[in-house]
Amino acid sequence: MTRYEQLAAQIRQQIEDHIWQVGDRLPSLSLMTVVQAYQLLESQGWVVARPQSGYYVANRNNSFAAAKGGKGLHLNENVEINASIFGVLQACKDPDIIPFGSAFPEPALLDEPKLAKSLASVARRLSKFNTPANLPPGNEQLRRNIAQRYATQGIHVAPDEIVITAGAMESLVLSLQSVTQPGDWVVIESPAFYGSLQAIERLKLKAIAIKTDPIFGIDLDALEEIANKYPIKACWLMTHYQNPLGGTMPQANKKRLVDILNKHQIALIEDDVYGELYFGNKQPIPAKALDTKGNFFHCSSFSKCLAPGYRVGWVAAGHHATKIQHLQMMSTVSASVPTQLAIAEYLSLGGYDNHLRKLRQTMEQRQHQMLGAIAKYMPASVKVNMPKGGYFLWLEFEAPFNAIRLYQLALKEGISIAPGSMFSTSEQFNHAFRLNASFTWNEQVEEAMKTLGRLCHYLINERRE
Ligand SMILES: Cc1ncc(COP(=O)(O)O)c(C=O)c1O
Known part of the structure; x- marks a missing residue:
């Protein structure tokens, strides 16, 4: 297969998985490979070209198949830090x-005035049916908007794999809860985002904190050693602009991280709330992109770039998505409906990038x-x-x-x-x-x-x- 045929196959898969729906405008890129891929899809009836405007998903008049469910060391037995x-x-x-x-x-710095207009507009249109329709996994349009953002990074995440949560904090805690029982061992960074320490305290887990480099992130030799010795259930870390140190894991380290975790069947809980705030023009790709087994969680939110107070985040949870929804139903029930709808409308209007x-x-x-x-x-x-x-x-x-x-x-x-x-x-x-x-x-x-x-x-x- 040539490069453009591969790309066309990827886009076609994204259309089949409803990441792009009938009438959606596909990202306009002038790269030759992309243009050739769109032309191929046009010849196959998947997309239509509109002069001066771009390529849009065609109405093939069939119901697409449902999306597949996704695909220096410190030991601490009693974590008490919340107070x-x-x-x-x-x-x-x-x-x-x-x-x-x-x-x-x-x-x-945030785009709250524009977002407030979307909130006012959705509030006027809220009907009694909105609440049930937006219960877990959350608003469908918003999940598709998020899946589209992954797709433009070349990462295939189906909307069905995404659960909308009350900020990233809820997505991280639910992810951790879904793969652990009280008393289990988990790996975190040292130093770590205090939210992970609070979650571990709340879920009564045992933590192993692994030395983390201010430039390259967690020490992978130490992680490997620990994974050989302890029955670790999950590894919660930040691949980009780690809080508090600021480091970003190089791509080669992400690959090794994924190999270690897969070998020991450890779930990755990737906290990527600052991933959109890269300097320069190349967004780093999360480790989730290397997940072939659907065992990793990619957690993020709109809190750092758009509206912290709206409390809207998400997790791309692979095959854990259903379990996350069950746990959410037992705790907060769902993320706030008006703010989910407002962000979905804001994203659909364009201008976020x-x-x-x-x-x-x-x-x-x-x-x-x-x-x-x-x-x-x-x-x-x-x-x-x-x-x-x-x-x-x-x-x-x-x-x-x-x-x-x-x-x-x-x-x-x-x-x-x-x-x-x-x-x-x-x-x-x-x-x-x-x-x-x-x-x-x-x-x-x-x-x-x-x-x-x-x-x-x-x-x-x-x-x-
Ligand atoms: C590293 C990290 N993860 C998660 C969160 C929680 O984000 P949210 O406000 O979306 O719950 C924060 C917020 O400070 C954070 O710094």
């Missing part, structure tokens, strides 16, 4: 605090501004990463720097930070902290960075005395 994380997050709610400790992007392009450029600019302020105000001994996406910076001083004290002192001056202790149940990150770099650069933000720098100097000098 301390709660305190740090509460501090970010105060509008007078500069929220460098927050995990949310600056609200002004334009918004994302601008958002990525702004995030990159702001990261540079924040790095500039760190160089200007922080003690020279600071170590800071330079992620290629997302909006977090991870700063470390030589131990025994006390980032919890920094957090307390900064809060008194009206600034929040996320101390390293939030990201681990051990004390090994007490000398580090995470900053949110998404805020509009203004005098107040600059002044806050100056204050943080002064406090870091103070803590280092105090240690020497």
Whole structure:
């Protein structure tokens, strides 16, 4: 098969799986291979060309087959971290605090005014039938919109494999719950997104935290060793712009990761909430793309790019999709219906990719501004990463720097930070902290960075005395 014939077969499969439906406009790309693939599909009656407009899915007047159901180590037996994380997050709610400790992007960067119009429009049209129709797995149009976004990345995820959830947090917890029983072992990163620690505490699981590199992600030699020794059920990690370190797994590492997990029948729970926030022009491909057995979960949401408060996320759950729906029915019942419909309408109107392009450029600019302020105000001994996406910076001083004290002192001056202790149940990150770099650069933000720098100097000098 030639390249364009392969591509045509893929697109045809996507049409059969209802990722693209009758009348949908297919992505317009001027690449010769794509044009040839569309021409081939046109000759076979799958698509129609409309002059000056592009290629559309043809009405073949048949009912398509239903989509196939998808296809340094730290051991911790008792994870208890929820209470301390709660305190740090509460501090970010105060509008007078500069929220460098927050995990949310600056609200002004999001496309909420346009989305609000979609919300108002769907609210006017909501009928009594909307609720049952949008129960798990969630709104069909939205699941197709998401499947189309995967398809444009070359990843085949059928809409039936997707479950809409209340943000990524619900999708991650349900995924973990669906493959574990209390007392099971799971692997997480070290340091890890605190949500994974909270979920493990709630589900009464045992965690093994594996050293994670600020550039390349989780240590795969250590993972292999652990997988040989322990009956691990799931591995929860971030492949892109890891929270808090910022690293992204190279493609070769993703391949090795998938091989290790498949060999030991460990489910991957891939948390990819920052995957759309890449700098440059090439979106990294998730490990889920290498899943041939339908055993991996790819979890994400609209919280980091569009509307955190709408609480709309999803999981591409492979053959676990039905189990996820059962678990969701027993907990939250479903994601909010009006916000699902609003996002589905917003995506169908077009313009999301334009918004994302601008958002990525702004995030990159702001990261540079924040790095500039760190160089200007922080003690020279600071170590800071330079992620290629997302909006977090991870700063470390030589131990025994006390980032919890920094957090307390900064809060008194009206600034929040996320101390390293939030990201681990051990004390090994007490000398580090995470900053949110998404805020509009203004005098107040600059002044806050100056204050943080002064406090870091103070803590280092105090240690020497
Ligand atoms: C790494 C990571 N995963 C998941 C989430 C949860 O996302 P959501 O707000 O969509 O539930 C967050 C939010 O901070 C996050 O940083």
